[in-house]
Amino acid sequence: xxxxxxxxxxxxxxNHFGSQHWWPGDSPSEVxxxxxxxxxxAWKNVxxxxxxxxxxxxxxxxxxxxxxxxxxQKLVRPAGxxxxxSKRIKNVCKYLLKKYDANxxxxxxxxxxxxxxxxxxxxxxGPETADSILLYAGNLPIFVVDAYxxxxxxxxxxxxxxxxxxxxxxxxKNLSKNEKSxxxxxxxxxxxxxxxxALGKNYCKNKKPLCEMCPLVDVCDYGRxxxxxxxxxxxxxxxx
DNA sequence: ACCCAGGTGGCCC
DNA sequence: GGGCCACATGGG
Numbered sequence: 001x002x003x004x005x006x007x008x009x010x011x012x013x014x015n016h017f018g019s020q021h022w023w024p025g026d027s028p029s030e031v032x033x034x035x036x037x038x039x040x041x042a043w044k045n046v047x048x049x050x051x052x053x054x055x056x057x058x059x060x061x062x063x064x065x066x067x068x069x070x071x072x073q074k075l076v077r078p079a080g081x082x083x084x085x086s087k088r089i090k091n092v093c094k095y096l097l098k099k100y101d102a103n104x105x106x107x108x109x110x111x112x113x114x115x116x117x118x119x120x121x122x123x124x125x126g127p128e129t130a131d132s133i134l135l136y137a138g139n140l141p142i143f144v145v146d147a148y149x150x151x152x153x154x155x156x157x158x159x160x161x162x163x164x165x166x167x168x169x170x171x172x173k174n175l176s177k178n179e180k181s182x183x184x185x186x187x188x189x190x191x192x193x194x195x196x197x198a199l200g201k202n203y204c205k206n207k208k209p210l211c212e213m214c215p216l217v218d219v220c221d222y223g224r225x226x227x228x229x230x231x232x233x234x235x236x237x238x239x240x
Numbered sequence: 241a242c243c244c245a246g247g248t249g250g251c252c253c
Numbered sequence: 254g255g256g257c258c259a260c261a262t263g264g265g
Contacts, residue, residue, distance in 0.1 A: 022246095039247040045263055046246090080262040084248085126248050146246055197246050206244070244265085251258080 003158055004219045006174040010188070013195040016215035020194035023136035025050070028104045029061050031137035032096075035129045036089050037079045048078035061102040065093035088124030095122060108138035116142070127164045135193070141185040143171045144193040148200030155210045156219075 004012070023031045024043070030050070037046045052075035053059045058067050072086035079085060093102075100107045108115060112134060119130035127145070134140045145167045153160045153167070160167055171192075179185050203214035210217060 035246085038245090040245060040260085041247090041262075042245040042264070044245090045261095048263090078262060080245090081247095081260050082262080084260060088248090124248065128247060132246080144246085148246075193246085200246085242265105245263095248260090249258105252256085253254105 003156060006171060007178045009156075009216070009219070010175075010192050010195065012215055012219065013199055014191065017195055017198045019191060020198055022190055022194040023132075027059075028108075028137040029093075030059050032061075032092065032104075032133050033059065033064065033089050035132040035136070036092065036124060037076065037085055039081070039085075039124075039129060041080045046079045049076045052076070052078070061093045061096050061104070063093075064089050065097040065102070084124065092122050092125065104137070108134075108140065112140050112142060115140070127168075131168070135186065135189055139186050141182050141189060143168050143175070143189045145171070146193070146197065148204065149193070149196050151206070152196055152199060152204050155204060156216065 023034065025031045025034050033053070034046060034050060037049050050059065053064075056063075056067075056071070056075060058064055058072075058075070064072070067090065069086060069090060072090060073082050076082045076086045076089070096102055096104070096107060115138070116130050116134060119125050119133060120127070125133070131142045131144045134142045135144055145164050149171075150160065150162060150167055160170060175185075175188060175192075179188055199214070199216070203211040203216075205211075
């Protein structure tokens with residue numbers, strides 16, 4: 001079966017799911033905090049944590065940076081991994097406050113590669129979180145890859161490895177043929193990643209082939225890629 | 241009672 | 254440079 005080009009795929013997804021209006025947050029600082037909180041966690045749980053922080057008026061770089069760690073742990077708790085995440089958002093905010101005086105315009109107003117490397121140097125920020133911050137908080141043109149992106153590609157029969165940057169280049173290279181302007185790129189990358197998440201959540205679960213209701217079944221080899229699926233290790237002691 | 245969620249860092253080899 | 258594993262709450 002023919003593999004559709006990535007822009008065609010995008011329009012099918014947009015047509016099916018509609019615009020996703022990402023990022024669901026109304027300030028760059030909220031996006032940065034949320035990007036860390038949502039790691040390996042359902043957004044629904046992150047919303048509760050965000051709301052807790054909001055009620056305490058802590059949803060700013062300065063607020064988090066100066067907040068008591070025990071309080072942060074309490075507020076962030078619904079988002080899971082609350083010990084790590086409270087520490088991570090505090091450290092990141094302290095860094096941004098100290099080095100950029102909490103001015104995110106200054107932070108984002110540089111070469112994108114330089115900002116990305118700086119983000120990657122912060123503890124708790126890996127490639128996906130860094131790119132989410134660049135794209136959704138900084139409005140910079142970088143394609144965000146996540147577990148769904150790789151899973152969906154494999155289900156579609158697109159030959160692709162597991163390497164983050166490799167998948168990212170694949171998308172950016174393909175889409176650059178269609179879109180040259182920076183601002184349009186940002187808009188396209190923004191919507192595309194959100195649509196892939198929507199697709200994944202609804203039709204491309206782990207350990208299952210593409211659901212037959214999937215809007216892409218007509219363009220993909222249904223069920224292909226099932227052999228690539230690997231369960232993510234999820235065992236750790238939970239003595240409660 | 242499972243399985244999973246918009247990952248990341250720290251080990252070990 | 255890959256292959257495990259810990260991290261944790263809440264929903265299906």
